Amino acid sequence: MMAGDNKATGKTKTEKFQFGPWTLNATQSHILKSEGPERERFDSQLELPQFPEMVFANNVLRLEHMGGFGIEFNTLDALKMVDAHHDHLKVAVSQAWQEARADSEHIKDVIKPFDWTYTTEYKGTVFGKDDAQIKVSDTSERIDMEKLMVKEKIMFYADTLLFEDELADNGTSILNVKIRVMPTSFFILMRLFLRVDNVMVRINDTRLYHEAENNYILREFSSRDDQIKNIKAPLHALTQPNEVQKYLTVRKEVSQKLEFPILSTDSNSLPQQT
Numbered sequence: 001m002m003a004g005d006n007k008a009t010g011k012t013k014t015e016k017f018q019f020g021p022w023t024l025n026a027t028q029s030h031i032l033k034s035e036g037p038e039r040e041r042f043d044s045q046l047e048l049p050q051f052p053e054m055v056f057a058n059n060v061l062r063l064e065h066m067g068g069f070g071i072e073f074n075t076l077d078a079l080k081m082v083d084a085h086h087d088h089l090k091v092a093v094s095q096a097w098q099e100a101r102a103d104s105e106h107i108k109d110v111i112k113p114f115d116w117t118y119t120t121e122y123k124g125t126v127f128g129k130d131d132a133q134i135k136v137s138d139t140s141e142r143i144d145m146e147k148l149m150v151k152e153k154i155m156f157y158a159d160t161l162l163f164e165d166e167l168a169d170n171g172t173s174i175l176n177v178k179i180r181v182m183p184t185s186f187f188i189l190m191r192l193f194l195r196v197d198n199v200m201v202r203i204n205d206t207r208l209y210h211e212a213e214n215n216y217i218l219r220e221f222s223s224r225d226d227q228i229k230n231i232k233a234p235l236h237a238l239t240q241p242n243e244v245q246k247y248l249t250v251r252k253e254v255s256q257k258l259e260f261p262i263l264s265t266d267s268n269s270l271p272q273q274t
Contacts, residue, residue: 012058017156019181020212021066026158026179029058045076047084049112052165052173055079061160061177061188067263069128071208071217073177073190075162078122087113089196117194118165118173123206123221123254124190132261139257143209143218148187156181171196185211193241200227201238203245208258217258224248 012029032038032055042057055075062072126134157180164174177190192204202225210217226248228238237243 015156015158017181019156019186022070022186023064023066024156024158024179024181024186025060025062025064026160027058027060027062028160029056031055032057042076042079046079048079048082049084049114050116051079052118052163054161054164056161056163059160059162061158061179063186065260067261068132069126069134069261071124071126071134071258073122073124073160073162073188075175077125078120078162078175079118081120081122082118083115085114088115088119089117089199117167117196117202118163118175119194119202119204120175120192121204121221121223121252122175122190123219124208126258128261132263134261135259136256137259139218139255141218141257142255143207143220148209152182154180155183167196171199184213185209191241194225195238198228200225201231201244201248203241203248205245215260219256219258221252221254221256222250223252224250 012027014028015026017024032042032051038057042051042055057075060072060074062070064070064072126136128134157178159178160176162175162177164172166172171194173192173194175190175192177188179186179188186209188206188208190206192202194200194202194204202223204223205221207220208217224245231238231244231247233244233247237247
């Protein structure tokens, strides 16, 4: 029914898992180097004057259907959605951040305003062939979170870090994506956790859920934040995303259905066990 394997090449490790017609790949690799092809690719495609301290250029979670379509989560596309032209959080720590980076050989136009918190509303990158494209549309259907809380056997699990920055010791900005696969479904959570010490906390969550018998994935995005002075939470909760999120104000919610293209054969369902 399903099979998994690990492949490691140098400092790059790829975990592969087969879920019916889906091939899942979770790749973990090294931090982006200061020079080389990877760096050139990021420099050429991003307008950001400075990247996060830890950028995992080749880390990716990719789900590809045998029909040639799917969705992946990668660092470059996530950073493309960071505002490269406006500083949305003009506070004292912005100056501290700039001073801490002043000696970086790659810093350019350090006084140029941009979102130095690296806030992104990235929801994943949908891909497909010309005749096999996923249709994305708004929906009122919701992920059944109660069903997800029912304990099931975990067939496959991966936690992939895309980027992280400590904001010059003034907090943290971290983006990672996790997947867990159950016998007949999979669930993905991509989370941006941002904390600017003594200023604010923000959590951007993207959840995706697919049941094998359905020809679609449900995707829900939410953005929550508040100034720390307004968060009625225990002090220790401010560093714990799962704890502090329930105290934050919901600023934005988007619910979507990712419908699969109709294929010539019914390859959207799981094969029968033998």
